Amino acid sequence: MNSIRKTFILFGISVILFSCIKENEFNYDKVAASTWDPDIAIPLVNSTLTINDITGLSSSTSIFSDSTRLVYLAYTGNVVSVNGAEFLILPDQIFYENFSISQADSNLLYNSGNLTLSNSVIIPFNTSGGEQLDSVYLSMGDLNFSLASTVPHNAILEIRMPDVRKHGVPFFLSVPLNGGNGTPVNFQSVTDLSGYKLDFRSSGNFNQLRVDYNLTLSNSGSSSPLTNKDVNINANIENIRIRQAFGYLGQRQMTIREDSAHISLFNNELGGSIILDDPKITFDIKNSFGIPLNARLNSLYAYSAVSGNLNVTGSIPDPLPVSYPILTGQTASGSFTLDKNNSNVHTVLNQNPRYLDFEVSAVTNSPFPVYNFVEDSSKFSVDIKALFPLRGYAQGFVVQDTTEFTLENIDEVKSATFRINIRNAFPARALLQLYFADQSGNILDSMLSDPADQIVRSADMNSSGEVIAAAHEMRDEYFESNRLTNIYTARKIIIRAVIDTKDSPMSSVAIYKNNYIEVKVGVRANLLLKFR
The missing domain is CATH 2.60.120 (Jelly Rolls)
Known part of the structure; x- marks a missing residue:
């Protein structure tokens, strides 16, 4: 300057x-x-x-030109669902097992020098929304075991979870319990479940995991009685965050974030008006949830300081035109446009409204339930663009x-x-x-x-x-x-x-x-x- x-x-x-x-x-x-x-x-x-x-x-405005150099004003906003990891939140899981030494077990241990006790249990995997899961891949999670033994003999406790696998290898934990000196033994372990797959189908039903326990006792020569002596196992899976989940995920209202559903248009900071020949509103809908959605545009209106709320009416699809992907990594999409030929957008947008507001809702597994999947990055989104080609006066x-x-x-x-x-x-x-x-x-x-x-x-x-x-x-x-x-x-x-x-x-x-x-x-x- x-x-x-x-x-x-x-x-x-x-x-x-x-x-x-x-x-x-x-x-x-x-x-x-x-x-x-x-x-x-x-x-x-x-x-x-x-x-x-x-x-x-407004700050939501972009200015661009087409191949003919005609200038356009574009105003954009969007609503987006929670992502897949927030959509499917799995609660902490708690399970336990107990080995009590009977008189018969005690006699066998003293007579033979060794005693092996085994148990295989099916534990329920609880969900917060009634989801019926057949498998889940985890991006995060902790498997915690807390063991306490009052048995006055040395032992080895083996825990296998054949339905919990990483790279095809089942979870296995072997714990030595050195109680031969008569002192109670306590043990704790934490396993990072990142990258593990939980397969709930081995029992032939959903939301179930199998746990195999094997306790081997060795006679330490102690003459202490085994009455009221046992091995307690308390376990939980916590901080669960999915990477992928498969099964039936239920019918429910999807949480939609509407932070950007309010689109500022002309703020008339310095006055004036623009009347355009062919303004348009385009909706782009995307769904990467492997779930059918019944999505609706509940409201669409512009606000004018002179005329108040102006409802946009016309050929608005109900439900919105979006399907669902059948494979992970895919995104289903759809779109529609409102213009002067199929709606009243020419009348509404040419009153220089201050902003455009819209509201979208979506229900999962509607109108019919199917086999579902969800990924941590899955989203349902509606992008709206108000497009003003600068041809008019x-x-x-x-x-x-x-x-x-x-x-x-x-x-x-x-x-x-x-x-x-x-x-x-x-x-x-x-x-x-x-x-x-x-x-x-x-x-x-x-x-x-x-x-x-x-x-x-x-x-x-x-x-x-x-x-x-x-x-x-x-x-x-x-x-x-x-x-x-x-x-x-x-x-x-x-x-x-x-x-x-x-x-x-x-x-x-x-x-x-x-x-x-x-x-x-x-x-x-x-x-x-x-x-x-």
């Missing part, structure tokens, strides 16, 4: 005074009191405003740019003339103004004092409404010294153009990527220099 600095001006004055004078030709004693008023011209601003500089748009929408500016307070400046060169390549006339502002953006003064000078004519167009030649205009604005004092504290120049399409609202024009308003500003300062 350009600025006028005191040192630069004084340097220019020095050049004017001394560049053509040799030292021995200049006699200071012969200089009479006199007054000079040389002019100095300096460029200030070179700014090009395009549709990308439009103000009053506009009244009072604003494009704006800001440049840096500095004008030093120099006593010798008695006046200045600002020259503004404008090229308008928009298919619209513009009301142009430049504002001097301080560092915080507070406006101190405006450039063009005559309202007639603010009007810039539209570019020349062909019969299709496309620009064929930019309009060129030039303005000069004179500032006397007292008016200059208003802008000595200015640090910015704000260039603002209010667009009004030619003949609007009677004709429709298109905004293309190469449309622009170019503004160049230079200043010519008139200096009053006094010598004695």
Whole structure:
């Protein structure tokens, strides 16, 4: 950005005074009191405003152009379900086993020196929503065993879980219980179940795991009685997080996050309106749950400060058009578009609404139950895009740019003339103004004092409404010294153009990527220099 600095001006004055004078030709004693008023011209601003500089748009807006360079405004939002790991939360599992030594067992141990006790149990795997699981792959989980033995003999306890496998190898734990000295033995173990598969089908039913226990006692020669002596096993599976799960996952309402279901549109920060020929709302629906969903669009409306809530009606599918994948890693998708031919979006969106709101619901395994799967990354999502091709007419929408500016307070400046060169390549006339502002953006003064000078004519167009030649205009604005004092504290120049399409609202024009308003500003300062 350009600025006028005191040192630069004084340097220019020095050049004017001394560049053509040799030292021995200049006699200071012969200089009479006199007054000079040389002019100095300096460029200030070179700014090009395009549709990308439009103000009053929300943070959810993107601006792009198609292959013809026609410009579009796009507003996006989405709702998304919880992911698969949050959808299927498995509670902690608790199970236990106990070996009590009977009198017969005691006799056999003393007579033979060894005793083996075995037990195989089916433990239920509980679910919180009635899910019927046949297998689960875990990304996280802990298998905890806590053992306590009061048997006064050495022993080895083996625990096998043939339905809990990693890389095809069943879970196995062998624990030595050295109680031959008569001291009770306690043991604890924690196994990380990341990467394990839980197969619930070996018993022929769902939600069941088998655990095999084998306790081998060796006579230590102790004569202590075995009455009320036992080995207690307490176990739990906790911190369970699925990677994949298979089975029937039930019929229930899916939790939908609606953080982005509120889409900010025109906030009309600087006023104006845009009326477009063919706005559209497109819905893209994706489902990577291996579960049929009955999804519905419960509401869709725009809010206008003038008209309040405006319901969007038309050819909205019910249920929404989305299927479900049949293999892991797949995503089923569907979409539909509302436009002026199948809905009232043209009427609703052309009232310059402040925002668009929608609500989606989904029920799993509806209308019929099937075999399901879910992955930790599975999601159901609805992406919505409000698309505005900039073909239509506009009244009072604003494009704006800001440049840096500095004008030093120099006593010798008695006046200045600002020259503004404008090229308008928009298919619209513009009301142009430049504002001097301080560092915080507070406006101190405006450039063009005559309202007639603010009007810039539209570019020349062909019969299709496309620009064929930019309009060129030039303005000069004179500032006397007292008016200059208003802008000595200015640090910015704000260039603002209010667009009004030619003949609007009677004709429709298109905004293309190469449309622009170019503004160049230079200043010519008139200096009053006094010598004695």
